[in-house]
Amino acid sequence: MSEKQPDFGFATRAIHAGARPDATTGARNVPIYQTTSYVFEDADQAASLFNLSTFGFIYSRITNPTVSALEERVASLEGGRAAVAAASGHAAQFLAFFTLLEPGDEFIASRALYGGSITQFVHSFPRIGWKATLVDPGDPENFRRAITARTKAIFVESLANPGGVVVDLEAVAAVAHEAGIPLIVDNTLASPYLCRPFEWGADLIVHSTTKFLSGHGTSMGGVLVESGRFDWARSGKFPSLTQPEPAYHGLNFHETFGDFGFTMKARAVALRDFGPAMAPLNAFLTLTGIETLPLRMDRHVANALEVARFLEVHPRVAWVSYAGLDSSPHRERARKYLPRGAGSVFTFGVKGGYQAGVRLVEACQLFSHLANVGDTRSLVIHPASTTHRQLTDEQRAAAGAGPEVVRLSVGLESLDDLLRDLDRALAATG
């Protein structure tokens, strides 16, 4: 036995993790394995692969070498044990819940979530027998009070989209663990560079890699990461992980694969049977994006803070909700959970309500009016008329997406140009 080896630094892992030079060709960058399938060595090896008794590639719906490199890289950056990629962040969430839940099961989610997640949880999941209970994440006790015998997980965003809400991850993780259930954290808006949920007790992390990880607005993708520390057997609430699994010939995933059994089951059952695989080209573009994640996030944060300060004193702005501002009620939590900065996606309220919000997004000349975040380009949207329009007024208000709310994703352009564009657009709202 020896001392733990020193870990490589974050920036090193952002470039190298999962990407050893190709064994056959020596190719230094990760090749794009644009192939659907892989030739077996012989019938016996084929059988071993299908039985999961050996490691290797069968079909790119389940594993692909370019996608695998991305999975290992994100697992490394999060300090996790293993990861499985998916076609989108929504797909990654589906893989997580399909691996955890049985029909009739429940989970508790923060109500401060990306609107698309609320729709997925509240409207689509009940049709497959899963019930989501939404609670105000401001008080961790709200999660505890909502737990029932069928509750199998708690889901929060580390930095909520769009409300600028920072969840008390350590306290919510404690609530989850007392109930013997895992905490799932959507770490999309923070990225592992700004927030490391596993260090605060999270058990699973999901990302839309479409956002800051890919970083350039080129590629849809998602990833589900497992910490390797949740004791599925002791919990006793997850028989499909710790008992023979009928969907895989009676294999016991937890016993066979230990601390990456959850990921193996998410891949071998949920990804196999529902098929939302990430495309190899998207994995390649996302790997390339991640190489500069630390540099980009520093600049995103610096620009966002200056834009937030500019808006905070602007006469046509009613309020700014950015956890990096001293005026934010989330400032202290942001210092704890997001020490390098509170990200670059936040909301503000424009004076004049719904119509002023619509006029503002239409008047921007440099900020792009579209439904994405985490791009090199600065982005703007009016959630009430777009991403959150399918919610009720009450749900919109709870999600921080009321009629006057404008969401920005501050990009990497020259700061003066961003401020000038916003100033001009705000003038058009009057």
Added chain:
Amino acid sequence: MHEPLHYSDDEIRGVLRDVRVIAMVGASPKWNRPSHFAMKYLQQKGFRVIPVNPANAGEVVLGEKVFARLADVPVQVDMVDVFRNAEAAGPITDEAIAMGARVVWMQLGVVNEAAAERARRAGLRVVMDRCPKIEYGRLFGELGWCGVNTGVITSKRLRSGR
């Protein structure tokens, strides 16, 4: 749960390079048991794996005859891989010492510090709470294929073989 044990990559790699014949105590003839997975995988990587399991003594598993006890194994064994619980690992370790094995390896979740100390005092190398299949895959480039964080970062090409 116990605190995680730390072994350097070089230590584990050294063990896997150094052994050829493994006696696997608790090897199962059932294809979907973890021990069967590990046995088949290690065979594919060039190890000879001899199953030891009193419940199946005399049967043939993956081409190898099953022995009831370690003492019955008629060839020199380099490593004893313990697919049994921590309590059973004690006497198995003592048998491994007696038969002249050089390595005792206890599977994922199996830790018996007293037995390990006896083995180390007798000059054996000890690995606990690990799986040789997973460690082989991790250090020789295959585990990352299923999205596992191997912790391996290097600018060197992987050389085929061990």
